[in-house]
Amino acid sequence: MPSMMDANVVLRLLALLRDGGCEIWVAGGWGIDALIGKVTREHRDLDLLHRVEQEPLLIKKLESAGFIEQPDAQPGRPARFVMKDHQGHELDLHPLRFEADGSAVQQANDHGGTFHYPADAFTTGMIEGVPVNCLSVAQQVAFHQGYEPSDRDRHDMAQLRTAFGVATHF
Template sequence: MKQQMTAEDVLGVLAVLQQADTEVWVGGGWGIDALIGRQTRPHRDLDLMHRAGQEQTVVGTLAAVGFVQTLDWRPVRFVLTDGRDRELDLHPLRFAADGSAVQSSPDPERPFEYPASCFVTGRIAGSPVGCLSAEQQVYFHRGYEPADHDRHDMAELRRAFGIGTHF
């Protein structure tokens, strides 16, 4: 079974990346918990969006603390794992001058879009962290059969923010 990613693990990874002067935003389950301000379930990984132009620094910084690449689906995403089996799911973003961004998708004609307004601040274990907005989280939970943790996450967003979700 995969090692769980704790709040302390997340804050440690974010601190190392901040010290390297990189910009990242938390997405996925930890991103939803950051929006809510508390951990609502166990997490097996940490989803991070990063500036594509900073990717070499991000990867080098994480390699220095023991993370190695274990999956490469670039330009869409890639995964780094450490010796404790903790996973980081990294998503390169290309930013426009207006603060919006795009991420490549499996369909090159339909990249994932990130409006400038989706980059917000949440809290993990009381510490402020950059994360994706509730609306952006809902956007990324469309178009596939949800797992139990996806249903849990959407229920948490509905409860916390009163927004509509499709499941």
């Protein structure tokens, strides 16, 4: 079972990667908390998006901090991969290929499926008063569709509805 990710661990990892030359965006539950500007629940992992061409550097930086790729994580590559440290902190990493217009594509599977990110999907939020790159409200809402939501998903969408007045499908 993964160890909970608190804000100090998140900020330390974001600084490590940023200072190491990796451009990253926070997604998932931490991304929603960044948009809202406060921690609204416990988080068991940290979802990060990164430039696919920076992946070797990103892996090297994370390995230097004690993270090891977990090859059994499903679904796995090419859409995402998981790294975990000896304390159980878990990172869910999503490689993006950026286009000239600022949009990005994430490979979804080995059969040509993709996830699309419009250029305006990338914004800035705050974790403990520290600005962080994250996904936009609209992109978070879009990615929370088409599956049976968990209690965490329901919580996260309720937070976005309250903070931003957006409509969500659950």
